[in-house]
Amino acid sequence: MSSNxxxxxxxxxxxxxxxxxxxQVLRLKGTERAGTGEYNKHKETGVYVCAGCKTPVYTSTTKFDSGCGWPAFYDAIPGAIKAVPDADGRRTEIMCAKCDG
Known part of the structure; x- marks a missing residue:
């Protein structure tokens, strides 16, 4: 994705x-409580888009139940996300490549 x-x-x-x-989640790097998000148990077929910029980021075919209380995907739409190490060095934050959300 170009900077433009x-x-x-x-x-x-x-x-x-x-x-x-x-x-809170997209701009301030917060986290919603586990099990409370509307897409955690979502089962419909389709494409998940970034809430900030509406860029397609995941397809329902890559979604799985990780048991952690948040939606989980084993793959993203190519070029749609970026992985950024958290400051603690133990976790990786997944962000939209287009809006940093």
Missing amino acids: DAVKLSDAEWKQRLTPMQY
Whole structure:
């Protein structure tokens, strides 16, 4: 993905576009409580898109139940995500490659 494709919005624009929970997770790096997200038990066929920029990131064919309380996917749509090591060095954060959400 080229830098020209990147979605760059001000903090105020993100707050207007996203729900409070989406803003907390996508912009402030928060985490919703395990088992509470609307897509954790979601079983319908289709494509999952980034809540911030609507970029397709996963297909339902790669979703599986990891038992952790959050949706899990074993593969992403090529070029849709990026993996960034958390500051603690023990985990990896998965982010949208287009909007960093």
